[in-house]
Amino acid sequence: MAQSPPANRGTYAKSSETRSLILDAAIVAFAESGLEGASTRAIAAAAGVNQPLLNYHFGSKDALYLECAQAILDRFADGMAAATAPAVAFLAQGQGDRATAHDLLRQLMDALVETLVMGEEAALWAGFVAREMNAPGDAFALLYERLWQPGTELTAQLIRAARGSDPGSEEARLDALLLIANMIAFTSGRRVSQAIMGWNEIGAEQVAAVRRSITRQVDALVADTSREN
Incomplete structure (x- = not known):
């Protein structure tokens, strides 16, 4: 009997895409304003996500900065x-x-x-x-x-x-x-x-x-x- 695809495959792909969108927005924001000047709220808005979702993926602005690097x-x-x-x-x-x-x-x-x-x-x-x-x-x-x-x-x-x-x-x-x-x-x-x-x-x-x-x-x-x- 053929196996069904994993139920979380679509969720994983969506999660990976969300991370990429946040990283792209964050790289631009950090380039323009630096770590101290950039706002996670503005980064989330530029990525088209809410701030809690940004925090879920990266935890903190410092962690997001390192993930950008x-x-x-x-x-x-x-x-x-x-x-x-x-x-x-x-x-x-x-x-x-x-x-x-x-x-x-x-x-x-x-x-x-x-x-x-x-x-x-x-x-x-x-x-x-x-x-x-x-x-x-x-x-x-x-x-x-x-x-x-x-x-x-x-x-x-x-x-x-x-x-x-x-x-x-x-x-x-x-x-x-x-x-x-x-x-x-x-x-x-x-x-x-x-x-x-x-x-x-x-x-x-x-x-x-x-x-x-x-x-x-x-x-x-x-x-x-x-x-x-």
Whole structure:
């Protein structure tokens, strides 16, 4: 006899959708007003739910804030997974082929451009993340440990491998940090960058131009081995 679907499946899906709506509204509110300035009542209204339902899902404003940081991390990881996994696997094998490392570095930066420059969600994340960078709060450690530090170190290791340089080189880490920092121009600095470039929007053509520029920088970094040899 065929089994009936679980009775709570629809309830679970609805609950998950409600959480996502609240998180999306909260990320925007926290980006605009910070933890102290944002109101859970306003967040609930923006999400189209009542405040008791927000409290049911998240318990407190502090807990909601941390859940927003976790949601940003999860969504970012999903967008970067296809480029991150082969890079991690390559580096786990030890110092390998320089050309392969160079190609993987290009792919990683391409994915970063795709996620941060082209992705509309990144514009919502930017304000939240920028606040934690400028005025570290409860989410700083989470973002540092799961995003900033490992992302920079992965990029630095690929730079070292592509150069065939010292695995412990501090200079490669600095180069990685500055390379990734270029993306800030199109996240928290998006409006300024568009005005400077005279772009009314950032569509496929503009993303392609950014990608070409980042690729040139990657190629220059990999070619510049004189400082570390």
